[in-house]
Amino acid sequence: MGNMNKLAAVAQIKWLCMSQNTAVVIGPFMVIGMVWGFKILYSNFGPNGELIPVMMAMLLNLGVTMNICINGFLMVGTAIAEEKEKHTLRVLMTSSVTGMQYFIGSILYPFVLTVVINFAILWVSGIEMGQVSVPVFFLVSVIASLISCVIGMIVGICASTQMNANLIGYPLMMVFMMVPILGNLSEGLRRISGFLFTGVVTQMTDCFANGAEYKMEALDIAVLFGELIISVLVFLVMYRRNGYEKD
């Protein structure tokens, strides 16, 4: 670990770049704002100004999955694409930063941010904290954020421009975000949703919102860890072939 300075430098570069990108900065605030707005809007329906469980479920689901998807798929992916567009990625890779250091440095802040904002959403939603199992929420948030960030890295490898990254990132985001949300409407989608890591997140927040005890099943664990491993493997295969950038 004698090279922590390089990792720290990459993370700092990413931080400086992301914090200068208005769209990226606004994203998380928009999600929190949206949750807060909905809460105020719909709390009139419930008794003494509280959200009815079904609304709370929808709100948490929307906020948490959106947060996870935006930060990972889009933030991480476009940040790499931006470096390709501005020709700084090659500069970093010819300055003694390794692929691994670049990987960790790139996802560090988006990952931490996603987990922190997930908790902020929980808090803003006004859910009774007695209904929430914090350790489980933390664990699931961590793994889901990691998967999302790794997929963001894959998007970054595939994309050559920021536009390109959005073009690849948005459809992915739609699938991982909308399938669990629409799962309430169709049995077919609900089934598919069970196999998506965002679907596992949804099941969890649904349980919390309804005041039910959340028990993670074997399938949920398999989906979470399986998709984490798959995304890392896909990333590694793609990275081994061409690095972050094709020649």
Added chain:
Amino acid sequence: MEQNELLQLSHISKRYKTELALKDINMELHPGEILGFLGPSGAGKTTTIKIITGQLRQTSGEARILGTDSANIDASIYERIGVVSDDSGIYEKMTVWQNLNMFAKIWRVPRTRVEEVLRLVDLSEHSKKQAGKLSKGQKQRLVLARAVLHKPRILFLDEPTSGLDPTTAVEIHKMLLDLKKEGMAIFLTTHNMEEATKLCDNVALLYQGEIVEFGSPQELCLKYNRDKKYQILLDDRKEIILEQTPENIRKIAEWMEKDQIQCIHSCEPTLESVFLQVTGKTLNAW
């Protein structure tokens, strides 16, 4: 093993799918030497730099850089060499200072060195400026500053002055000569023969992936200076070029005596004309 060579290419060739981009390239680079690869666009200059600096794998042959086979180098080699590619970018939203400071952290370079390098490229008074707002020449100077921040043993420059105005190019030339004085070896590519003549201790003329000539600029020019010529502008505004023959020399002497000559130049051979003689093509041909 000979340790004096910082760089040694033997029989390097590179094939892209169907196209043979480099054929049997051999060369060496020593401390304090500036070596230039001079050739037109598409000659294989960028390919050569990418192979030497480990960004691309050769099809055959061996490249040794700082004593290590380039097939075995890892990211740590970049702690000892500096690379400026033909499109090296900067972080435009960061300040000039931040741009250098990030890399100072990567290389564990003290703050004083950042200040020193800023002075070297004459950007000290712009250090708080957003890098995206610099002029094209200033940006290139920043790129150069970054590449030498960690005092590399070898500096690689892919067409460092291409697209810059002549004044900025001259400034960059001066900086490169200063770095050379400090003992840094420089490997540069260019399609500008004046640049090669002025800067390089040795020049390799690269044409269609082959080194067609190698030597110091002066050596090469003299070698190909077969028929000497004089360019003369007479009083009657007639411009003529005369070869070195006894008869022509008598003629010139006569004009001189009568004070009829406005200007007279010896047509010294240039690398441009050497290139033309060797390849039958001009340097700026596409």
